[in-house]
Amino acid sequence: MNFDPENKVVRLCAKGMQAEAEGKIEEAGNCFKQAWEAATNNFEKFTAAHYCARNQPDPQVNLQWNLDALKYVDAIESDELKTHYPSLYLNIGKSYETLNDLPSAGKYYQLASESAVHLPDNGYGKMLKAGINEGLKRAGLKGYYNSTIDALINDWCDRKELRPLSLVLPAYLQNLGTDEDINTLITALSFLSATRCLNAEEQRKIEGVIADLVR
Structure with a gap:
């Protein structure tokens, strides 16, 4: 599917996003509405609908x-x-969650998790994976969770220990339990262990978590 920056619908959506970035929410909404009215094929309608969903005051809309x-x-x-798809499923899940329909929200958060394998390995992809993981947890489903890491992160936050937080938190929050995500977490924990910046008790716990994950 070729992305054409000169496409009228794409240009209107880009204009709307620029207006939104400037705090002009009503103007942004008008641009997205114009994009929808100009859409003539499935790709254009998908694009316009995706943006029309933004900043809607009515959760049902x-x-x-x-x-x-x-x-x-x-x-x-x-x-x-x-x-x-991960972004679309995540958005739908959040919409259902806002409407207090957690079973439906959980269904789409799970679909988002399953489709996350298609996300790029960049800041955007990592941000979405973190959002999916939190959505799963809010819906009462199994996002990735490790009680030892959770407790350590809480302690580091209390002590404002930025180094271990900067190394572990991204890999932990973006972990959806796939082999790739687990390996990324192992790498982060191993690097933290190698820095020897932790006290003896925390060092022992980190090494224990690594041992459990590589089994």
Whole structure:
């Protein structure tokens, strides 16, 4: 699926995002509405619906736009658009959560988790994985959790220990339990262990967690 920056719908959505960044929420909404009205194919309708869902004061309207975005991207059936599914599922899950429908929210958070393998390994992908993990937990599902790491992070936060937090927190929050995510966490914990910046008790706990994860 070729992305055309000159496409009218794409340009209107980009204009809306610029307005939103400047705090002009009403102007942004108007741009997204114009994009929807200009959309003529499934890709354009998916793009416009995705942006129309933003900043909707009515959670039911927000949900409907997100569901519409998913409907139109499903109709395209393109492998090139698989990177969009984690965000779409996450948005739908949050919409259901806002409406206090946790079973439906959990369903879409789980779909987001399963499709996260298509996310790029960059800041955007890591941000979405962290959001998915937290959504799973709020829905009462199994996001990745380790009680020892949790307790250590709480202690480091209390003591403002920035070095271990900076090394471990990203890999922990973005962990969806896949082999790749577990290996990333092992690498972060191993690097922290090698720095020898922890007290003896914390060092022992970190080495214990590493040993458990590599089994």
